[in-house]
Amino acid sequence: MTAAVPLEAVLVVAGALFCIGLFGALSRRNLVGVLMGIELMLNAVNINLVAFWRYLEPRFISGQTFAIFIICVAAAEAAVGLAMVIAIYRNWLTVNADAVDSLRG
Amino acid sequence: MATVIQIIFGLIAALIVGAAVMVVTVRNVIHAALWLIACFFGVGALYLLLEAEFLAVVQVLVYVGAISILILFAIMLTRQVTGEGVRQLVGGWRLWLTAAISALLFAVAIVPTVISHSWNVPAPPAPPGTPEPLAGVAELGRAFVYEFLLQFQVAGVLLTVALIGAIVIAFEERARRRRVLTLAEEHELRKRLAHPPPVEAPAGEPAPAPRATPISEGEVQQ
Amino acid sequence: MYDIVNGLINTTFGWNWPGWVIALISHLLVTTLLFAIAPFQMLFLTYYERRAIARMQDRIGPNRVGPAGLLQPIADGVKMFTKEDIVPAAADRWVHFLAPCVVVAPTMLMFAVLPWGPGMVPVDLNVGLLFFFAISSISAVGLLMAGLASSNKFALLGAMRAVAQMVSYEIPAVLSLLAVVMLTGTLSIVQLIEAQAGLFISSADVPGVPDLGLGWFIFTPVGLLAFIVFFIAALAEGERTPFDIPEADSEIVAGYMTEYSGMKFGLFYLAQYVLNFLLCAIAAVIFFGGWQGPGVGWLYDRAISPANPDGNWVFNLLAGFLGVFYLLAKTYAFFFVMVWLRGAFPRLRVDQLMDFGWKFLIPLTLVNIVSAAIWVALLRWGPEQGITFTQNWTPILRWGVAFAVTLAVNIVAYIALARIFAASQAEQGRIDLDEYRDTLTATLR
Numbered sequence: 203m204t205a206a207v208p209l210e211a212v213l214v215v216a217g218a219l220f221c222i223g224l225f226g227a228l229s230r231r232n233l234v235g236v237l238m239g240i241e242l243m244l245n246a247v248n249i250n251l252v253a254f255w256r257y258l259e260p261r262f263i264s265g266q267t268f269a270i271f272i273i274c275v276a277a278a279e280a281a282v283g284l285a286m287v288i289a290i291y292r293n294w295l296t297v298n299a300d301a302v303d304s305l306r307g
Numbered sequence: 308m309a310t311v312i313q314i315i316f317g318l319i320a321a322l323i324v325g326a327a328v329m330v331v332t333v334r335n336v337i338h339a340a341l342w343l344i345a346c347f348f349g350v351g352a353l354y355l356l357l358e359a360e361f362l363a364v365v366q367v368l369v370y371v372g373a374i375s376i377l378i379l380f381a382i383m384l385t386r387q388v389t390g391e392g393v394r395q396l397v398g399g400w401r402l403w404l405t406a407a408i409s410a411l412l413f414a415v416a417i418v419p420t421v422i423s424h425s426w427n428v429p430a431p432p433a434p435p436g437t438p439e440p441l442a443g444v445a446e447l448g449r450a451f452v453y454e455f456l457l458q459f460q461v462a463g464v465l466l467t468v469a470l471i472g473a474i475v476i477a478f479e480e481r482a483r484r485r486r487v488l489t490l491a492e493e494h495e496l497r498k499r500l501a502h503p504p505p506v507e508a509p510a511g512e513p514a515p516a517p518r519a520t521p522i523s524e525g526e527v528q529q
Numbered sequence: 530m531y532d533i534v535n536g537l538i539n540t541t542f543g544w545n546w547p548g549w550v551i552a553l554i555s556h557l558l559v560t561t562l563l564f565a566i567a568p569f570q571m572l573f574l575t576y577y578e579r580r581a582i583a584r585m586q587d588r589i590g591p592n593r594v595g596p597a598g599l600l601q602p603i604a605d606g607v608k609m610f611t612k613e614d615i616v617p618a619a620a621d622r623w624v625h626f627l628a629p630c631v632v633v634a635p636t637m638l639m640f641a642v643l644p645w646g647p648g649m650v651p652v653d654l655n656v657g658l659l660f661f662f663a664i665s666s667i668s669a670v671g672l673l674m675a676g677l678a679s680s681n682k683f684a685l686l687g688a689m690r691a692v693a694q695m696v697s698y699e700i701p702a703v704l705s706l707l708a709v710v711m712l713t714g715t716l717s718i719v720q721l722i723e724a725q726a727g728l729f730i731s732s733a734d735v736p737g738v739p740d741l742g743l744g745w746f747i748f749t750p751v752g753l754l755a756f757i758v759f760f761i762a763a764l765a766e767g768e769r770t771p772f773d774i775p776e777a778d779s780e781i782v783a784g785y786m787t788e789y790s791g792m793k794f795g796l797f798y799l800a801q802y803v804l805n806f807l808l809c810a811i812a813a814v815i816f817f818g819g820w821q822g823p824g825v826g827w828l829y830d831r832a833i834s835p836a837n838p839d840g841n842w843v844f845n846l847l848a849g850f851l852g853v854f855y856l857l858a859k860t861y862a863f864f865f866v867m868v869w870l871r872g873a874f875p876r877l878r879v880d881q882l883m884d885f886g887w888k889f890l891i892p893l894t895l896v897n898i899v900s901a902a903i904w905v906a907l908l909r910w911g912p913e914q915g916i917t918f919t920q921n922w923t924p925i926l927r928w929g930v931a932f933a934v935t936l937a938v939n940i941v942a943y944i945a946l947a948r949i950f951a952a953s954q955a956e957q958g959r960i961d962l963d964e965y966r967d968t969l970t971a972t973l974r
Contacts, residue, residue, distance in 0.1 A: 367664065383685070
């Protein structure tokens with residue numbers, strides 16, 4: 203793997219995934235869609251960490267450990283975020299991020 | 308062998324990027340969630356290609372088995388917006404602005420940095436074909452209980468807090484919930500209201516006399 | 530398989546084919562075999578279940594097609610194939626079409642790590658056990674797709690029930706297996722089986738125990754509790770009675786399968802029975818030694834294996850047959866227990882199911898993990914890990930002390946948790962009843 207595919211290729215894929223996730227998180231109107239974009243971005247970061255581990259420091263486990271911590275945080279974020287989406291839906295009867303604006307002056 | 312790996316990498320990269328594009332552009336939110344699952348699978352396959360088997364399995368277990376299910380559940384509970392025809396993306400100049408930001412970030416910041424930076428990739432071991440010494444699952448477990456013990460416990464606390472927080476946020480008060488009684492419950496309650504049962508059976512009550520008729524099925528079920 | 534194909538082509542025929550061709554051929558052979566075996570298991574299990582449940586209900590069961598009704602499943606299959614395939618007009622076509630595939634594919638993939646006999650495993654992954662459960666969790670996505678795409682409220686309800694049940698019961702299943710993984714220190718299913726040699730005491734724990742292939746984990750307190758929890762969780766994952774809430778036909782028609790007909794329905798059916806078979810098989814493998822049994826180890830020592838390349842192939846055949854026989858006997862015995870439960874118990878309610886999983890099984894498995902840690906500390910650890918008081922004990926004394934301590938911990942935990950759970954359920958019932966009374970008084974007034 204390391205001989206056949208250069209590190210840059212993996213990083214470019216991860217970068218593309220990150221930018222697509224960013225676009226999704228910024229442009230989706232549905233709150234669930236926003237969360238999906240954030241999940242994509244977290245996955246891109248994970249790809250980066252694993253690639254760095256494999257190419258640069260294959261003897262040390264830190265890259266994989268960090269990736270697992272990020273998966274942990276992603277799981278927590280998804281649980282809390284989706285709970286908030288459900289609570290918002292219950293109060294406003296919408297999951298459109300633009301419609302939830304009761305803090306606007 | 309190298310060509311095969313390159314082809315596989317190309318396919319996986321195409322799957323990841325293509326599925327991600329579908330996630331952010333497709334109209335139906337359910338379809339977006341399904342494309343998201345495909346993207347997670349692609350990332351898991353990439354981990355396998357990078358020889359991180361444990362992480363690949365964890366990716367499938369956590370992302371495909373839990374997070375995407377959670378997302379699908381949330382979509383189900385907040386339905387009515389999934390229909391076609393509802394605009395799913397922000398409109399007008401905001402859409403173009405976000406697209407421009409993402410594209411510029413990719414084309415101007417990420418790609419030139421990644422390409423121009425010298426990564427100092429260590430040389431592969433001398434004879435090609437010998438397996439590299441890779442850290443495996445055992446090292447991962449050891450790292451969690453020695454080197455990263457504090458972080459590991461903080462992650463555990465974080466997950467617990469997130470669990471409790473999610474329950475608290477999404478919890479619906481019992482009093483606000485609309486309660487639908489089943490027929491059997493309603494019948495039982497009417498009976499109880501009509502003849503309120505004694506609070507406690509009197510202690511010295513004699514045993515009921517043996518019955519002449521066989522006990523019917525309905526009584527057995529009670 | 531690689532060794533056999535290699536020996537046949539390169540040694541017997543002397544063709545000297547390169548290694549990757551032989552690997553390709555052997556993998557193709559194994560996959561073909563497995564894809565042939567899986568539907569056959571499903572056919573046999575449906576027949577087996579119908580006959581067994583009929584006996585319990587004092588009926589005869591299918592007995593017309595073929596000898597003793599053995600060809601009945603094939604007749605059913607033909608009926609399934611020739612039925613019209615109906616897609617509801619309001620359905621989401623592609624998702625509706627893909628859902629059965631997404632449900633069936635993981636069950637087939639799970640065969641990849643299941644060892645059938647000594648040296649007879651398609652792939653020996655070093656994270657095999659985790660792979661098995663990670664893959665099994667994918668079929669939940671398929672169920673959810675079926676429910677969402679059908680645009681039918683019964684299908685949606687069934688899918689929600691099924692997925693909630695599968696996701697919640699995956700946790701006790703994986704946690705109970707974690708205890709066993711702690712005992713052996715490996716996630717590879719092959720090594721888990723190899724650790725179960727011995728005679729009621731695993732020879733990995735006490736060296737010198739005669740190897741009759743009976744050192745199963747079920748004979749340790751940790752393994753026993755883990756098995757009970759795992760089997761209950763497997764019932765829930767396989768949607769068997771008393772946990773068949775997702776397809777409770779008296780409440781929600783057929784759950785997520787409501788809008789499916791013909792071959793797609795058949796695929797759901799196939800996935801369900803293959804999943805049941807696999808869950809029974811993995812329970813047999815992890816707690817009952819899989820192919821371990823009297824004689825298999827002795828036979829395999831004389832066979833061709835990586836450790837012993839100049840053995841006799843007759844012993845390969847004999848050890849393979851005996852091992853597969855033991856595995857299938859254990860698997861079918863567990864499936865019989867599943868059928869038995871179906872004949873004996875009524876269905877649970879959804880909230881009872883969730884309460885039982887989250888408030889009883891998960892705490893129980895957590896306590897079990899603690900006793901697994903005690904077991905490992907008493908048996909394996911020495912002065913270098915900080916356990917000094919056991920270093921002069923004989924292995925059998927260590928084993929006995931570990932057995933007694935873990936048994937005590939598990940029994941105390943079980944009784945305490947059962948009492949707490951029963952009390953909380955009674956309290957819950959009382960609150961519910963008060964609430965009904967209030968609502969009804971309000972409505973009657």
